[in-house]
Amino acid sequence: MASRRSETTSVGPSSEGTRVSRRDELLAVASGLFAERGLRTTTVRDIADAAGILSGSLYHHFDSKETMVDEILQGFLDSLFESYREVVAAGLPARETLTSLVTVSFESIDRDHSAVAIYQDEAKRLSGQDRFAYIRERNVEFRALWSDVLTSGVADGSFRRDLDTELVYRFMRDTVWVAVRWYRPGGEMTAQQVADQYLSVVLDGIVPR
Numbered sequence: 001m002a003s004r005r006s007e008t009t010s011v012g013p014s015s016e017g018t019r020v021s022r023r024d025e026l027l028a029v030a031s032g033l034f035a036e037r038g039l040r041t042t043t044v045r046d047i048a049d050a051a052g053i054l055s056g057s058l059y060h061h062f063d064s065k066e067t068m069v070d071e072i073l074q075g076f077l078d079s080l081f082e083s084y085r086e087v088v089a090a091g092l093p094a095r096e097t098l099t100s101l102v103t104v105s106f107e108s109i110d111r112d113h114s115a116v117a118i119y120q121d122e123a124k125r126l127s128g129q130d131r132f133a134y135i136r137e138r139n140v141e142f143r144a145l146w147s148d149v150l151t152s153g154v155a156d157g158s159f160r161r162d163l164d165t166e167l168v169y170r171f172m173r174d175t176v177w178v179a180v181r182w183y184r185p186g187g188e189m190t191a192q193q194v195a196d197q198y199l200s201v202v203l204d205g206i207v208p209r
Contacts, residue, residue, distance in 0.1 A: 022061070023061050023062075025051070026047070026051055026058065026061055026062070026068075027068060027071055027072055028114075029047055029050050029051045030042075030047045030065075030068045030069075030072070031072050031114040031115055031118065032050075032114050033046055033047055033050060034068075034069060034072070034114070034118045034122075035113070035114035035115075035117035035118050035121075038121060038122075039065065039069055039118065039121070039122050042065070044058055044059070044065060047065075047068075066131065069118060069122070069126070070131060070132065072114075072115050072118060073115060073118065073119060073123075073126075073132070073135070074134065075112075075115070076108070076112045076115035076116065076119065077119075077134070077135075077138050079108070079111075079112065080104070080105075080108045080112075081138060081141065081142075083104045083107075083108070084101060084104060084142075084145055087100040087101055087104060088145060088149075093153075093156070093158060094149055094150070094152045094153030094156060094158040094159065095153060095158045095159070095203070095207070097149050098146075098149050098150070098153065098203075099199055099203075101145075101146065101149065102172070102176060102195050102198060102199055102202075103191075103192065103195040103199075105176045105177070105195075106176070106179065106183075106191040106192070106194050106195040106198070107191045107192075107195075109177070109179055109180050109183055109191065110183070110185050110190070110191035111185075113180060113183075113184075113185050116177065116180045117180050117181075120177060120178075120180055120181075123135050123139075127139070142173070143169065143173075146169050146172065146173065147165055147166070147169050150163070150165040150168055150169055151165050153206075157208065158207070159206045159207060159208070160206055160207065160208050160209075161208075163206055168206060172202065175198075176198070179194065179198075
């Protein structure tokens with residue numbers, strides 16, 4: 001996915017050298033609205049109003065809402081799966097690998113909260129469109145990656161021999177990502193603390209006794 005970064009605006013202390021493009025600022029506004037109101041309910045005018053610009057000015061950066069959500073989801077998924085692949089490439093034992101995958105997932109919910117909420121709400125519908133075929137591909141990769149770790153853990157004795165890895169995979173997939181409904185970045189618990197609590201429950205059920 002090509003990105004356009006021609007316009008930039010300084011954010012925060014200039015000494016830190018942090019810069020963000022106007023395009024990214026608009027994506028952040030759109031992401032928050034899509035997560036809160038839903039993709040179909042949110043209009044281009046809503047996004048423009050929230051960004052303090054005219055609708056026509058928004059079209060200077062994006063030709064449609066779909067283009068915006070495409071960039072939001074691709075950015076989130078690219079970052080998430082890059083982290084997943086790094087975890088697997090580290091070659092740690094199955095238990096440590098699973099722990100890291102869960103931690104990375106909760107960190108993603110913390111960092112890309114709106115994008116995760118959009119994904120949870122819209123992915124099934126969007127994945128039926130050719131433009132969003134990558135969602136289906138990432139779902140397949142996600143399943144293979146997590147299932148392989150669970151299967152390896154059963155084989156090497158890290159996890160119980162009687163474990164139904166398909167059932168555990170589905171349970172973990174659904175219970176990790178549903179956390180976007182109640183977890184709030186900057187709240188009482190950090191992403192790491194939530195991950196630790198979650199892992200203490202899950203690992204107690206799947207490791208040998």
